[in-house]
Amino acid sequence: MQDQPTASELVEAVADFIRNHAMPQLQGHAAFHARVAANALDIVRRELDVAPAANAEETSRLKALLGTDGPLEDLNRELCRLIEMGEVGLDTPGLKDHLWRTTLTKLSIDQPNYSGYRRALDEEANA
Amino acid sequence: MAGGSNPIEAPLADVVKGHIKGATGISGLKRLSGGASQETWSFDATTAGEPVPLILRRAPDGARPPSETAVGLATEAKLIELAATAGVPVPTVHYVLAKEDGVGDGFIMNRVAGETIARKILRDAEFANARPKLARQCGEILAKLHLIDRATLPPLRISPAESEIAQYRNIYKAHGHPHPVFELALRWLADNTPPPSIAHTLVHGDFRNGNLMIGPDGVRAVLDWEIAHVGDPMEDLGWICVNSWRFGNVDQPVGGFGTREDMFEGYEAAGGGLVNPDRVKFWEVLGTLKWGIMCTIMVTAFKTGADRSVERATIGRRSSETEIDLLRLLAPLA
Numbered sequence: 001m002q003d004q005p006t007a008s009e010l011v012e013a014v015a016d017f018i019r020n021h022a023m024p025q026l027q028g029h030a031a032f033h034a035r036v037a038a039n040a041l042d043i044v045r046r047e048l049d050v051a052p053a054a055n056a057e058e059t060s061r062l063k064a065l066l067g068t069d070g071p072l073e074d075l076n077r078e079l080c081r082l083i084e085m086g087e088v089g090l091d092t093p094g095l096k097d098h099l100w101r102t103t104l105t106k107l108s109i110d111q112p113n114y115s116g117y118r119r120a121l122d123e124e125a126n127a
Numbered sequence: 128m129a130g131g132s133n134p135i136e137a138p139l140a141d142v143v144k145g146h147i148k149g150a151t152g153i154s155g156l157k158r159l160s161g162g163a164s165q166e167t168w169s170f171d172a173t174t175a176g177e178p179v180p181l182i183l184r185r186a187p188d189g190a191r192p193p194s195e196t197a198v199g200l201a202t203e204a205k206l207i208e209l210a211a212t213a214g215v216p217v218p219t220v221h222y223v224l225a226k227e228d229g230v231g232d233g234f235i236m237n238r239v240a241g242e243t244i245a246r247k248i249l250r251d252a253e254f255a256n257a258r259p260k261l262a263r264q265c266g267e268i269l270a271k272l273h274l275i276d277r278a279t280l281p282p283l284r285i286s287p288a289e290s291e292i293a294q295y296r297n298i299y300k301a302h303g304h305p306h307p308v309f310e311l312a313l314r315w316l317a318d319n320t321p322p323p324s325i326a327h328t329l330v331h332g333d334f335r336n337g338n339l340m341i342g343p344d345g346v347r348a349v350l351d352w353e354i355a356h357v358g359d360p361m362e363d364l365g366w367i368c369v370n371s372w373r374f375g376n377v378d379q380p381v382g383g384f385g386t387r388e389d390m391f392e393g394y395e396a397a398g399g400g401l402v403n404p405d406r407v408k409f410w411e412v413l414g415t416l417k418w419g420i421m422c423t424i425m426v427t428a429f430k431t432g433a434d435r436s437v438e439r440a441t442i443g444r445r446s447s448e449t450e451i452d453l454l455r456l457l458a459p460l461a
Contacts, residue, residue, distance in 0.1 A: 037437045043444055076305040083310040090311070096458045099308055103454055106447040115375040116451045120460065127460045 008048040015041035046109045054105040061098045138229040146222040149174040169238060185233030196354050203352045204234040205281045214271045216348050239348040245336035245374040249383045257345045262385020264346050265367060266393025273328040273360040273399055280329055284356040288320045291413060299420045302427060308450040312416045315457050321359055321406050328360045335372040336382050361403055365410025370452040371418050412456050419449030
């Protein structure tokens with residue numbers, strides 16, 4: 001167990017520093033890259049907050065779907081292989097739900113403002 | 128980059144004086160964009176009267192093409208000239224560089240005034256009257272482009288659906304990171320590939336926001352012909368519908384500014400033949416997957432150290448955007 005503040009809080013503080021203190025003093029390319037850097041730290045913060053529980057859920061969904069055990073990456077490789085072979089597809093119970101949950105989680109970390117993600121959230125609420 | 132210290136300025140001025148009527152020199156030379164091997168420069172030819180706004184597309188001598196699928200600048204110039212004859216709005220090519228000009232490979236064309244930045248085209252009041260017309264115009268332009276007689280084309284890569292799929296599958300597999308949604312899309316594409324018997328035409332290959340010069344009156348020029356090839360004409364209609372090019376306007380599938388119906392009507396009215404919406408969807412799915420795979424391979428340049436910029440690194444975290452678009456296309460919730 002690590003001490004306070006949490007990794008997520010530290011990253012948030014650095015992103016705030018870049019955005020509110022460093023960036024206003026920069027110009028042109030440097031200012032642009034500072035914005036990109038702050039956005040990258042936001043991804044890190046969201047991943048620290050969301051991924052531990054989400055990866056555990058993804059792993060248990062994959063175990064149920066594939067009937068095998070293993071590390072998350074290996075399970076994903078096996079799923080890829082079975083989809084490629086045509087042995088698992090959208091008519092396989094649980095696949096569509098699994099892909100949607102996994103992808104919605106990715107977007108909630110990577111690009112929570114992306115138009116396709118916002119629309120998918122609306123569609124999910126109305127489904 | 129401007130100024131007398133630029134090594135291409137003097138030879139370019141000589142070329143312009145020799146080949147642009149009334150030109151006395153050049154001014155305002157500045158680099159606009161481009162990778163390490165292909166460059167776009169903006170400048171004016173000075174004359175006794177009004178300056179002539181021009182663009183130089185060039186690659187330094189001996190530069191490798193930007194990718195194995197790029198057509199090369201001389202071919203690009205030829206395609207722009209053919210497109211102009213066919214009634215496609217394009218810049219006028221004034222001069223194709225010769226080796227003895229000392230400027231490299233490339234050509235000089237006129238600089239068309241207008242806007243290419245999607246967010247401005249889709250939001251600014253200046254384009255409010257143009258926006259409702261753009262989808263139909265895109266259809267008309269694509270019809271004219273696809274009607275260009277294949278016998279007149281310079282040598283081009285022939286790339287039907289199977290080879291486009293294979294090309295991107297190989298890139299994805301070489302990258303090695305598992306993407307179950309990409310696998311699902313590859314499987315769907317393999318199961319829904321258009322038959323090889325369809326008629327092939329010239330395909331622009333990158334017809335979308337960013338490569339269309341747009342003014343308050345509509346589309347003024349189709350730019351960036353570097354990945355043109357011969358293939359299924361429906362490819363161009365599908366690519367401009369990819370959600371990544373709608374820039375937030377999800378409900379306007381054509382470039383964020385219009386409907387498929389308007390584009391299809393324009394296409395058929397201009398003589399492009401019957402649009403096949405299933406094939407357009409096939410190419411929208413493949414286009415979405417292509418952009419997703421391109422995002423993932425940009426990570427490779429970051430990981431190998433070829434480009435350690437934060438910008439390059441974060442593009443890899445945009446491939447998930449295309450995964451949600453692929454799911455909305457192939458496994459919709461609603």
